[in-house]
Amino acid sequence: MHTDRERCVRAVQSKDERFDGWFFLAVVTTGIYCRPSCPVVPPKVENMVFHPSAAAAQQAGFRACKRCRPDTSPGSPRWNERADLVARATRLIGDGLVDREGVPGLAAHLGYSVRQVERQLLAELGAGPLALARAQRAQTARLLIETTALPMGDLAHASGFASVRTFNDTVREVYALTPSELRARARKPGEQTPGVISLRLPFRRPLCPDNLFGHLVATGVPGVEEWRDGAYRRTLRLPHGHGIASLRPGPEHVDCKLALTDLRDLATAISRCRWLLDLDADPVAVDDQLGTDPLLAPLVLKDPGRRVPRTTDPEEFAIRAVLGQQVSTAAARTHAARLVAAHGEPITDRDGGLTHLFPTTDALAELDPESLAMPRTRRVTLLGLVAALPDLDLSIGGDWERARAELVALPGIGPWTVETIAMRALGDPDAFVATDLGVKLAAESLGLPTKPADLVRRSARWSPWRAYAVQHLWATGDHAVNRMPA
Template identity: 55%
Template sequence: MELDFERCYRAVDSRDQRFDGWFYTGVTSTGIYCRPSCPATTPKRENVRFFPSAAAAQGAGLRACRRCRPDAAPGSPEWDVRADVVGRAMRLIADGVVDRDGVPGLASRLGYTERHLHRMLRAELGAGPLALARAQRAQTARVLIETTGLGMAEVAFAAGFGSVRQFNDTVREVFALAPSELRAQKRGPVSGGAGTITVRLAYRPPLHVGSLLEFLALRAVPGVEEVRDGTYHRGLSLPHGPGEVALTPAAGYVSAALRLADLRDLAPAVARCRRLLDLDADPVAVDATLAADPALAGPVAAEPGVRLPRTPDHPFEAAVRAVLTQQVSLRSARPLLVRLLAHCPPHPNPAAGHDRDGGWGLRGFPQARQVADVPDDGFRGPAGRREAVRALARAVADGELSLDGDWAQTRRQLLALPGIGPWTAGYVAMRGLGDPDVFLPTDLAVRRGARALGLPDDPKTLDAHAERWRPWRSYAVARLWRAAA
């Protein structure tokens, strides 16, 4: 990725928070790297280098600034919306694929050789997959050191390091402090248990909290998720075991209280929670495009920062929700999902305990193989819908359908399945894959919302009008759904 020096320097000089996570500022005279909004004095031009990733800055021998904590900045919105190999690689690395399966596993998931993948990541991010995963491990280690009472050997293991020595060396290199020194200056209370961690998830303002929680509450499936007292509670199916999270929006961050059966799942859980709440979005860019249309200017001005939540565990969840919601209301679809889940026994969750009144006891969405094996009694409604869910589940479980590949290819594969049409494929792309530029002109709620805002509600005319909202048509759908409500 090429970074324009003048543009980056202006962002640093103005301490513009919108650019946090887009790039990192290296200061050669001090040997540190910062986020663009660092409150320290603006460095001289001759002492500045800009990097597309924290891993690239670390590879240049720089350590993380102790003041602005660049490792805790929001993720780059570029990797959140790109469907190419690099964008997919970044999302898989954030989900811990390199730690679990190594670089060969990552390359296999993406369909490229290790050498070619390394070359692409180096060209875009200034670092290869191992360095990018190492930077993530360092951040995970810092969170565990500062927010838990775990011993350092346990922290090293949970963060994904191969040895305590590797852990010690990496922490010293990245933060210029020994692990014990990081713990001595911890910034928050120690968590109450070995499997309980509370972290702050940064985002780019603005964030319209009301619309976010209302969106999630309207679609909440009992037993999996719920919204209570301004907090969204959700069960998670993570790589090493189950978990749960309570997400509470606050000024400048979202508090995430995580209970994990296995602490190695901390980094994947954080990445999935960020995607769930769409925290890496660039709301200023989205709102500027939508507000250019007079019909949306009023809603955008009244409610800036509306996000589009995604499904956290796997896009398969969005696909099942979409099929069961076809031609029925959200209220009518909820009992269908509850009945289906009742026939998919959850995995034992040692992290949850029995504190149901405290908001725990939720489960993650079932895996594709579980859904494929649900008997007829687990479905309500037309036989065609039941068979569509089964065909979808079998295709995912058997590896015939990949829901973490290229978005366009995935949509083509979805449309080839029985009972799945353009609306369903579009919904999966939007809420499961995170495609920011999907439009659903035949959706009844979209058409009602368009009518409420004085827009045409004929699908063909509305679809043509939506061209002006590119590349953020998915966010326009969220706005229209909200107008319909």
């Protein structure tokens, strides 16, 4: 979008927050870059330059605006709508892969050469993988500076910087303040709970929290997930340790509290919480498309801004999808809770009732099939999936169609399971569970075809947002997944 100068200028002059994260405004006379909705008086048009990413603006020598804090904008929805190289790379960089494995590791995950990855990211985002990862490290550093009392040396390491000097130079270059000055400017220094990082997760409005939090809580696995004091809480398995996330919906943002065993996981934890809640979506684009169908329009008008509840751990979700085959939500939770109690990793939660991390595939590899209180065919399906998971890429950077093909080749994995995983683990916005009972009942009540093949054909007009259409269809039923918990 940054190449459409006229449209960008209009967005800046109207301070349109819908475009925050889509592009960034840089002002040549001040050397500052902003989000489109920055509250300051817009600069003269001739002084405006537009960049596709914060990293590109930083690389061009601009520093972040202290007023609108452009690095805290929601992410561009483009990277969650697509499954091409650039989109997959951007999601993996957001998950911290470059900091953990370098650019060669990123290229290996994507199945391309380093040169191809760098060239395509530079062409579309104006910055290569290292610059994008550096921008993320700078944001992580700012969060830790402002929300913890960590010594700067420890903080530099936790942010992913190789040295304190690089940390100091980067913070000063991006924010035009030293780390100590940033900490002194923090609005509420010293009010943080020890060991807990509190932050706000922005989103594009509107947001309908009912199905989002309702679904996560209604299907939550005891010990791994809970609803407590108006917040959804869950355990997180992270690259350097584990954590607990507490997410509370609000009208302007989602309040997020993170307790981490290793602060190097902060950026990854934030990325996975945003992915879980689908916070980088463009609800206006989704609702506009779905609203063109006269049968869906009343549902969209009633509850605009529905998101797709996802997962923080795709392998965990794949296992839970199999456990949920042809059983009720309550039965699926019971099966998962038994696995967690028997094979999960115990953790301590000082603020609630979370007790375990969900079992790893290694822990489930030695699973005794006779211990599973389910039909033999489903035992075979579960064990087959567990054996195959190390070779499947269900990550946020995975290839959607390749993952579908590999899943459907496994015994007992049919269209419902494949599309459920595609929707909530892979994040395909066009995934469609045509064989789902709730979808079938909704289709019948709305006068839509109920046979899966016919419904798939009818749903073509909802593309590429059929996963969001599913959320509206489910909402026609009286189920706990559609309601915010009391």
